Amino acid sequence: MTSHSAFVSAPSITALCAASASHVAIEAVLETGSTNADLLARLSDLGTLPGPLLRIADQQSAGRGRAGRSWLSTPGAALMFSLAWRFKGPLHRMTGLPMAVGVALAETIIGLGVPVQIKWPNDLLRDGDKLAGILVETCVDKTDGAIWAVIGTGINLLMPDALEQQIGRSVAAAPWLAQMDRNALVAALLSRLAAVLSEFDDTGFAPFAERWNALHAWHGREVVLLDDGQVRQQGRAVGVDAIGRLLLATPGGLVEVLSGDVSLRLSPDTPTGDTACS
Numbered sequence: 001m002t003s004h005s006a007f008v009s010a011p012s013i014t015a016l017c018a019a020s021a022s023h024v025a026i027e028a029v030l031e032t033g034s035t036n037a038d039l040l041a042r043l044s045d046l047g048t049l050p051g052p053l054l055r056i057a058d059q060q061s062a063g064r065g066r067a068g069r070s071w072l073s074t075p076g077a078a079l080m081f082s083l084a085w086r087f088k089g090p091l092h093r094m095t096g097l098p099m100a101v102g103v104a105l106a107e108t109i110i111g112l113g114v115p116v117q118i119k120w121p122n123d124l125l126r127d128g129d130k131l132a133g134i135l136v137e138t139c140v141d142k143t144d145g146a147i148w149a150v151i152g153t154g155i156n157l158l159m160p161d162a163l164e165q166q167i168g169r170s171v172a173a174a175p176w177l178a179q180m181d182r183n184a185l186v187a188a189l190l191s192r193l194a195a196v197l198s199e200f201d202d203t204g205f206a207p208f209a210e211r212w213n214a215l216h217a218w219h220g221r222e223v224v225l226l227d228d229g230q231v232r233q234q235g236r237a238v239g240v241d242a243i244g245r246l247l248l249a250t251p252g253g254l255v256e257v258l259s260g261d262v263s264l265r266l267s268p269d270t271p272t273g274d275t276a277c278s
Helices: 010-016 035-046 091-111 161-167 182-203 206-214
Strands: 025-032 053-060 078-087 117-119 123-126 129-140 147-156 222-227 230-240 246-250 253-257 263-266
Touching: 010 025, 010 182, 035 053, 035 078, 035 129, 035 147, 053 182, 078 091, 078 182, 091 117, 091 123, 091 129, 091 147, 091 182, 091 206, 182 206, 206 230, 222 246, 230 253
Parallel strands: 025 053
Antiparallel strands: 053 078, 078 147, 117 123, 123 129, 129 147, 222 230, 222 263, 230 246, 246 253
């Protein structure tokens, strides 16, 4: 297992990446507050960046998830990085980006021998528990109006009992991935992610919808959509459409839900022993 003192090496990651990620600059640090915040601050100060930039930290003291939630971790137990990527835009075309990122990460992790599925919009689940989270934040390039997305990813490799107690719920881990060389693991994730982002910039989400639906954890399950703790919508999860909207089958017909600061949960009426359809 990779030791804490030899976490990752930017040159080693670069050397192991596929051609799709050859133009991505890489920064590796032992600790920071938040790699997403670091990259957003740089974009705010400079207005743009020379090109795609991956920033990875062994430990983040102020890691963030969706809707302002904290991402808790301990040194060496999680893989946490952020990737700044420039898109042609326009902003409304970016709706499906978090889902495309989920596809890239899930397909890579499955290829490395760990079965995962995707919970809308972009959490990765293993055996029903959260293994990885994705946070996408955007800003406008001040030089030409293009869109920069900062894509933050946190993957639980190990889950110490004390950390799970602090989180307060059952959380998945991937000890098999923890045994990999960290540089090779990051290179595999970055290579697939870079290829997907390049394709997404040209095509939008539509070509990824079928791939996402094939990985849908709650396909055919009864779910409720919560907004600030209140039930906003409920129905049977059908999948996503060509722009990444969640499709819910309801008594009143098919409802399309755009991602936002909402939470998706299995319906309390759904038996916990049900097996998700694929």
